[in-house]
Amino acid sequence: MKFVSTRGQVEPHSFSEAVRIGLAPDGGLFVPDALPDLKAEMLTWESLSYSELCFEFFKHFATDIDEAELKELITRSYSRFDHDECAPLVSLSDSLHVLELFHGPTLAFKDFALQFLGNLYERQVSKRDEEINVLGATSGDTGAAAINGLLGKKGVNIFILYPDGRVSPLQERQMTCMEESNVYPLAITGSFDDAQTALKSVFGDRDFSKSVNLSAVNSINLARILAQCVYYIYAWLRLPAEKREKTTFVVPTGNFGNVLAGWMASRMGMTVAGFQVATNQNDILHRFFSTGDYSVGEVHPSVAPSMDIQIASNFERFLYFSCGEDAEKTRGVMQSFKDEKKFVTQESGLLSSMSSTRMDDAEIREVIADLYEKYDYVADPHTACGFKEIDSFENVVVLATAHPAKFPDVIKDSIGIDSTHKSLEELKQKDISKYPLEPTEDAIRSFILSKQ
Numbered sequence: 035m036k037f038v039s040t041r042g043q044v045e046p047h048s049f050s051e052a053v054r055i056g057l058a059p060d061g062g063l064f065v066p067d068a069l070p071d072l073k074a075e076m077l078t079w080e081s082l083s084y085s086e087l088c089f090e091f092f093k094h095f096a097t098d099i100d101e102a103e104l105k106e107l108i109t110r111s112y113s114r115f116d117h118d119e120c121a122p123l124v125s126l127s128d129s130l131h132v133l134e135l136f137h138g139p140t141l142a143f144k145d146f147a148l149q150f151l152g153n154l155y156e157r158q159v160s161k162r163d164e165e166i167n168v169l170g171a172t173s174g175d176t177g178a179a180a181i182n183g184l185l186g187k188k189g190v191n192i193f194i195l196y197p198d199g200r201v202s203p204l205q206e207r208q209m210t211c212m213e214e215s216n217v218y219p220l221a222i223t224g225s226f227d228d229a230q231t232a233l234k235s236v237f238g239d240r241d242f243s244k245s246v247n248l249s250a251v252n253s254i255n256l257a258r259i260l261a262q263c264v265y266y267i268y269a270w271l272r273l274p275a276e277k278r279e280k281t282t283f284v285v286p287t288g289n290f291g292n293v294l295a296g297w298m299a300s301r302m303g304m305t306v307a308g309f310q311v312a313t314n315q316n317d318i319l320h321r322f323f324s325t326g327d328y329s330v331g332e333v334h335p336s337v338a339p340s341m342d343i344q345i346a347s348n349f350e351r352f353l354y355f356s357c358g359e360d361a362e363k364t365r366g367v368m369q370s371f372k373d374e375k376k377f378v379t380q381e382s383g384l385l386s387s388m389s390s391t392r393m394d395d396a397e398i399r400e401v402i403a404d405l406y407e408k409y410d411y412v413a414d415p416h417t418a419c420g421f422k423e424i425d426s427f428e429n430v431v432v433l434a435t436a437h438p439a440k441f442p443d444v445i446k447d448s449i450g451i452d453s454t455h456k457s458l459e460e461l462k463q464k465d466i467s468k469y470p471l472e473p474t475e476d477a478i479r480s481f482i483l484s485k486q
């Protein structure tokens with residue numbers, strides 16, 4: 035299989051090349067040149083373990099990697115989860131289920147993609163015999179998951195910029211207590227936007243980024259989306275056969291990556307009733323699916339911070355597939371979106387493919403309290419966003435994207451209990467090791483050079 039750009043101006047790439055490059059050179063995102071029809075084959079995967087299923091799925095995409103090597107790499111990627119099933123499906127009632135995606139090393143669903151991506155990077159480094167330096171900026175969860183995925187990988191250094199004092203203390207510990215020599219958490223003065231701006235200018239210096247083999251940990255990497263298709267199929271196969279096509283997946287959403295993965299799995303044969311996008315008060319995607327208006331507003335910090343996003347980069351892949359894989363049309367829409375900061379449509383094919391909801395902070399706290407009272411279940415603030423307007427659905431799977439112990443203050447406020455997790459308690463015993471830095475291009479460049 036080959037991978038093409040959503041903007042159509044790049045020759046087809048192999049899986050490994052597309053993963054290594056991340057963003058396509060024409061500014062678009064990599065997608066499979068054709069989505070395979072796996073409908074019949076999926077039904078033969080019922081008895082497979084999580085990593086076995088993942089291997090069967092990836093065989094169709096990572097066709098340039100030797101199968102034995104791929105299998106070993108996938109098995110290793112899911113060996114550090116603290117639940118045998120990796121993604122257990124918990125039933126709150128006959129028709130309401132929670133897919134727990136927080137059993138990975140950093141207790142958020144991003145581990146599913148980043149543990150795998152870390153191993154793919156390491157493989158690239160050994161095949162090409164060159165070291166790489168990975169640079170990213172984070173407001174919390176992504177940095178922790180990326181660091182954990184690349185921890186101790188040979189030939190890879192990881193530099194993560196984060197705003198000092200503006201990420202939660204636990205998130206900071208997940209980045210700064212890792213005790214591996216290839217990890218450099220850079221605590222910058224200023225905001226996340228300052229970090230992001232400095233990062234872009236460092237990447238903009240082509241000579242520098244080439245000379246140190248700089249690579250971005252992107253939320254738009256193809257491997258991340260494909261790795262996320264797997265837990266949808268795994269959960270779908272855990273449901274009784276007669277319920278599968280009557281099931282609606284409800285997905286707490288920020289960058290649109292998670293829900294897009296499920297929607298792509300449905301286009302490969304995982305037949306379901308539909309998808310519901312759950313946003314917090316940063317509701318650009320809810321506005322889009324309810325009115326057709328996708329215009330960028332300001333970000334307002336919420337109690338579900340990993341969804342505090344206004345520009346959902348993966349939306350481009352959705353546009354591309356929705357308009358019949360028309361790269362020219364996608365290119366046009368993305369260009370006008372860049373110019374006008376908005377995109378307005380009434381095309382029913384686009385608007386009717388998903389439903390959507392929005393939840394403010396007060397409602398999130400109420401839902402956490404309700405779920406605890408009704409089902410004795412503790413949900414984190416992101417997951418809580420999924421429990422809105424779901425009563426009319428026949429069978430529902432809500433994706434639980436983070437462990438509640440990552441957000442102890444909101445949980446304490448809402449239901450009065452202390453939510454803890456062994457791995458977070460262990461981190462509290464460790465020393466913090468971070469590198470304070472000014473968010474300037476020069477300071478970052480010099481820091482990276484000093485570690486070569």
Ligand SMILES: *Cc1c(COP(=O)(O)O)cnc(C)c1O
Pocket residue numbers: 142143144175176286287288289290291292293340341416435436
């Ligand atoms: C990243 C994240 C989300 C949003 O996922 P997208 O792929 O950006 O839609 C939701 N919940 C948690 C806990 C996250 O870390």
